[in-house]
Amino acid sequence: MPIFEFHCGSGHRYEDIFFPRDPIPDALPCPRKGCELPSMRQRVNKFRHVGPVFEDMDRYEGALLSPKQRTDTDKNNGRGARFRGPKDVSRMEQDLGLSRVDPNSASERHKRDEQRDEIATRARVNQESGLDGELDWIERQNITEASGMTDMEYVRWKGMSDAAESAAIAGTVDLSGGTVTGSDA
C-alpha cells in the first residue's frame, strides 16, 4: 500500500494512501482548513503490506459503495469514498443493514460501543496530532488487529519499519518495489 507525502505552499504536510486502482496525482488540494493551496507530491513513504487487512478492499468498495459515492468529489480529496480498513467495511455493512447477527445482542451492542469509542478516539488523535497522527493511529490498530502483535511488538516492528524507510529515503538501501520522488523539503 503506497503512502505518499504531500506538502502545500504553506508548509502543511500530510500523507495519503492510494489503493491499486487509484490514479496517483502530482498535486492535491491541501486538506488543512482554510488553506486549500495545491499540495505537491513529495515522496513515497513506504509500501505497507499488512496481510489480510487490505485484501479485497477494492471488491468491498465495489459491492458496498454506490458509483455516486465512489465518485463523490467531496470525499477523500475528490477521489470519492474509499475504505481504509476492515472497520470501514463493517461500518458500511451496518449502515446498509447487512449485519448478519442480531443487532440487539450483547456482542453487537459491545461492537457499537467500540466503534463509537474508536470514532471519538480518532477525532481526538486528529485534533492532537493532525492527519499524520490519525493515520499512524489507524495503521497501528489495523496492524495489531491483523497480526495479533502486542503493543510492545508493534513498537519494535514500527521502529524497524521506520528505520528501513529512513535508510531507503537516504538512498542507503533500495526501497523494494518503490520509488523515491522529489526531495524531503
Ligand SMILES: [Zn+2]
Ligand atoms: Zn496548506
